[in-house]
Amino acid sequence: METFRAFLHAFQLRGFPWVSIRIVVALPEVILGIETSCDDTAAAVVIGGQLSANVVASQQTTHLRYGGVVPELASRDHQRRIVPVVRQALQEAGLHPQDLDAIAVTYGPGLVGSLLVGLSFAKAFALGLGRPLIGVNHLEGHIYSVFIEPPSPPFPYLCLIVSGGHTQLVRVDAGFRHTLLGRTRDDAAGEAFDKVARLLGLGYPGGPEIDRLARQGRPDFVTFPRPRLEGYDFSFSGLKTAVRYYLDQFSQAERIRLLEQHRADLCASFQQAVVDVLIDTLRRAILDTGLRHVAIVGGVSANSGLRAAAQALAESLDVQLYIPPLPYCMDNAAMIAITGYFKAKSGWKSPLTLAATPTLSD
Numbered sequence: 283m284e285t286f287r288a289f290l291h292a293f294q295l296r297g298f299p300w301v302s303i304r305i306v307v308a309l310p311e312v313i314l315g316i317e318t319s320c321d322d323t324a325a326a327v328v329i330g331g332q333l334s335a336n337v338v339a340s341q342q343t344t345h346l347r348y349g350g351v352v353p354e355l356a357s358r359d360h361q362r363r364i365v366p367v368v369r370q371a372l373q374e375a376g377l378h379p380q381d382l383d384a385i386a387v388t389y390g391p392g393l394v395g396s397l398l399v400g401l402s403f404a405k406a407f408a409l410g411l412g413r414p415l416i417g418v419n420h421l422e423g424h425i426y427s428v429f430i431e432p433p434s435p436p437f438p439y440l441c442l443i444v445s446g447g448h449t450q451l452v453r454v455d456a457g458f459r460h461t462l463l464g465r466t467r468d469d470a471a472g473e474a475f476d477k478v479a480r481l482l483g484l485g486y487p488g489g490p491e492i493d494r495l496a497r498q499g500r501p502d503f504v505t506f507p508r509p510r511l512e513g514y515d516f517s518f519s520g521l522k523t524a525v526r527y528y529l530d531q532f533s534q535a536e537r538i539r540l541l542e543q544h545r546a547d548l549c550a551s552f553q554q555a556v557v558d559v560l561i562d563t564l565r566r567a568i569l570d571t572g573l574r575h576v577a578i579v580g581g582v583s584a585n586s587g588l589r590a591a592a593q594a595l596a597e598s599l600d601v602q603l604y605i606p607p608l609p610y611c612m613d614n615a616a617m618i619a620i621t622g623y624f625k626a627k628s629g630w631k632s633p634l635t636l637a638a639t640p641t642l643s644d
């Protein structure tokens with residue numbers, strides 16, 4: 283309820299008596315969220331702004347041996363899992379399909395074959411039940427993931443999105459009103475973690491592995507570059523290349539020995555460089571914008587080094603920091619359901635002709 287009040291506030295409906303809104307309009311309360319933009323098949327239920335069920339079937343094992351997501355395998359896996367995952371979410375929430383008020387679904391950005399499975403299912407389900415379809419931008423889902431569980435930030439807030447495909451700094455002024463302040467010009471932070479993990483002989487996804495090893499390593503073992511760009515833009519491909527050049531100076535035998543002895547040190551050194559770049563940009567943006575509430579979302583927000591550095595930054599600048607609990611950092615349908623809930627409340631409805639949009643921007 284508090285969360286919705288914050289959104290009403292943001293939509294400048296504050297002057298409305300809250301009770302009368304409930305009487306005049308039949309507000310949608312029960313939202314099913316579906317997320318299939320990459321390699322996680324996920325469904326969640328939000329009732330009255332509270333999360334009631336959150337199911338994620340990860341395909342990690344399917345893609346492990348290929349060192350990355352194979353799009354064709356991902357979409358086939360979504361097809362196999364979508365019905366059981368939705369059924370489980372409804373069961374956990376104690377609901378029948380007819381109890382749903384709306385179906386929210388990710389329609390981009392992401393892999394087209396993966397998006398199509400979730401979107402086609404959601405359209406058919408919405409049509410069959412006679413309920414509205416609500417298309418959700420996956421990145422908006424990440425942005426509003428801080429509203430799944432309290433504490434949630436009041437508007438306006440600064441939001442750093444650090445995920446597998448995106449690194450963006452966004453100013454969020456109100457519900458669904460945000461401005462892009464900066465973005466990566468090449469690799470996303472998560473992508474850099476995954477690519478460097480591969481160079482260091484670690485599995486996919488690399489972020490969690492680097493994070494785990496970095497805790498045992500020395501961050502000053504190698505000083506990798508910390509690219510600083512104009513404004514609030516980021517660049518991570520040079521950093522990844524610097525790791526490769528560092529390794530390339532050794533013969534194969536030396537490299538094997540180096541990795542045996544110093545893999546954790548290299549993980550810690552690389553991670554520290556990424557964290558320094560993100561925190562430096564965040565610090566400048568906080569000081570320049572004067573915003574007092576800061577959120578960090580997306581898969582890389584699970585990183586323990588980034589979380590600790592962000593907490594220290596927040597304390598030093600006396601700002602409030604909001605990072606979702608770990609299950610809501612990586613892809614999940616709870617963030618799609620909560621975003622769908624806010625969209626439904628504001629009367630949003632998507633046409634059944636809504637297309638999967640792999641390159642959908644913010």
Ligand SMILES: Nc1ncnc2c1ncn2[C@@H]1O[C@H](COP(=O)(O)OP(=O)(O)OP(=O)(O)O)[C@@H](O)[C@H]1O
Pocket residue numbers: 319320391392420424444445446447448471472473475476487488489490493580581582583584585586611612613
């Ligand atoms: N503890 C961690 N430390 C660093 N990176 C991590 C950690 N946990 C996950 N990641 C990274 O997060 C990324 C996955 O995040 P997410 O699921 O949000 O991305 P995505 O959905 O693939 O991309 P996008 O949201 O941009 O479309 C991967 O690159 C993964 O390595």
Ligand SMILES: [Mg+2]
Pocket residue numbers: 420424445446580581612613
């Ligand atoms: Mg994501």
